[in-house]
Amino acid sequence: MMTSKEKIYQKENQFIKLDKENVQNFINLVDKRFKSKSLIDHRYKFIKEEKHVLIPLNEAIVKEKIILNDLMKSIQYEIVQRKVTLNSKFKFKKIEHILKNRLPESALKLIPKSFDIIGSTAIVEFPTLNGFLDKEKKILKTEVAEAITIVNKSVKSVYEKVGQVKGEYRLRPLHILYGTDEPVTIHKENHAIFKLNIKEVYFTPRLVSERQRIINSEIKEGELIVDMFAGVGPFSIQIAKNRDVKIYSFDINSDAYKYLRENILLNKVEKKVFAYNIDTKILLDPDNKQGHLLHNRVDRIIMNLPESSIEFLDVACFLIKKSGGIIHNYQFCAKPDPIDLAIKNITNSLTDYKFEIKEIISAKKVKSYSPNSDLISIDVKLSSK
Numbered sequence: 001m002m003t004s005k006e007k008i009y010q011k012e013n014q015f016i017k018l019d020k021e022n023v024q025n026f027i028n029l030v031d032k033r034f035k036s037k038s039l040i041d042h043r044y045k046f047i048k049e050e051k052h053v054l055i056p057l058n059e060a061i062v063k064e065k066i067i068l069n070d071l072m073k074s075i076q077y078e079i080v081q082r083k084v085t086l087n088s089k090f091k092f093k094k095i096e097h098i099l100k101n102r103l104p105e106s107a108l109k110l111i112p113k114s115f116d117i118i119g120s121t122a123i124v125e126f127p128t129l130n131g132f133l134d135k136e137k138k139i140l141k142t143e144v145a146e147a148i149t150i151v152n153k154s155v156k157s158v159y160e161k162v163g164q165v166k167g168e169y170r171l172r173p174l175h176i177l178y179g180t181d182e183p184v185t186i187h188k189e190n191h192a193i194f195k196l197n198i199k200e201v202y203f204t205p206r207l208v209s210e211r212q213r214i215i216n217s218e219i220k221e222g223e224l225i226v227d228m229f230a231g232v233g234p235f236s237i238q239i240a241k242n243r244d245v246k247i248y249s250f251d252i253n254s255d256a257y258k259y260l261r262e263n264i265l266l267n268k269v270e271k272k273v274f275a276y277n278i279d280t281k282i283l284l285d286p287d288n289k290q291g292h293l294l295h296n297r298v299d300r301i302i303m304n305l306p307e308s309s310i311e312f313l314d315v316a317c318f319l320i321k322k323s324g325g326i327i328h329n330y331q332f333c334a335k336p337d338p339i340d341l342a343i344k345n346i347t348n349s350l351t352d353y354k355f356e357i358k359e360i361i362s363a364k365k366v367k368s369y370s371p372n373s374d375l376i377s378i379d380v381k382l383s384s385k
């Protein structure tokens with residue numbers, strides 16, 4: 001167990017202290033004998049003193065002091081311990097590379113393996129840090145957050161996810177860990193841009209390939225498409241940027257709708273995407289104008305509300321063309337056969353409506369959702385019974 005800040009902050013490193021005039025000699029020797037990277041630790045800055053230069057050494061190599069003795073027969077040197085300053089020019093590729101020298105082994109095992117980057121923000125989730133004092137947890141989390149900003153120079157604010165995605169709007173509770181609390185950001189995805197507030201709307205960069213897959217699917221010119229749970233528009237806008245179609249995009253969250261409208265303008269698809277801030281169930285209401293307009297006219301429907309999309313198949317059947325159409329449906333389904341379950345859910349729900357599955361175009365796992373369930377995407381062609 002760690003007991004003090006000092007133990008967590010292992011920011012001291014060994015340096016080789018040389019007379020100024022010997023520095024080039026040393027570097028030449030190192031280059032000749034080793035790849036310079038392995039002996040000099042380029043993650044840290046050289047320290048320049050009046051008569052000496054201190055060069056940070058790679059810990060693993062320093063342990064084998066014989067190598068140094070052998071190498072340095074002709075040069076006088078001293079090994080000293082100093083606090084390090086990160087070399088801002090060094091391109092750290094992984095947060096582990098930075099944290100290795102800052103955190104003890106026990107904490108390194110607990111650093112998150114992945115985090116989400118949305119524009120200038122990052123969202124990170126920690127496991128329960130059993131055995132650490134609150135003070136230590138705070139330092140550990142701050143170290144991780146700072147490391148994320150070092151590896152990803154565009155990230156200015158790091159948030160911790162402090163609970164599950166929940167509620168109708170599918171929001172995740174976030175707590176600022178590092179940098180300024182600036183949740184409004186602009187995210188780029190597949191040549192489109194999305195302005196959003198990560199605290200007020202749902203957005204995940206983890207669906208980037210899924211969205212690309214939908215854009216690449218066989219969408220025909222002139223199709224009428226409905227994005228039933230559009231959020232800030234990642235599906236609608238990216239399809240519209242790539243295809244000559246008309247898309248009606250709905251979201252119940254007024255903040256998502258606000259950004260959806262802004263993003264339509266930012267991406268110049270205002271002639272193709274039409275946004276509405278409503279509960280899509282309202283489309284079934286005979287007095288609803290949009291419902292009336294779209295009834296039995298739609299070629300394709302995107303249903304990205306995995307926890308309850310099945311409950312909206314009535315709306316999908318109300319909108320889809322009488323001759324049939326395509327549905328991109330997302331569901332969280334329990335293991336061990338989540339794909340079979342997702343198909344079964346659609347088939348069972350359709351028994352109440354005039355449509356049936358004509359063809360399963362694609363059925364696949366998008367990502368793992370929880371230890372017991374996966375996010376499944378099902379593309380089906382419906383035809384009238």
Ligand code: SAM
Pocket residue numbers: 168169170202203204207228229230231232233234235250251252253256278279280281304305306
């Ligand atoms: N498609 C977007 C994306 O990929 O980022 C958002 C997906 S998010 C999982 C689901 C969205 O559906 C949320 O923005 C939520 O506000 C919206 N939503 C939930 N229930 C809704 C309903 N009954 N009618 C319209 N939108 C709804």
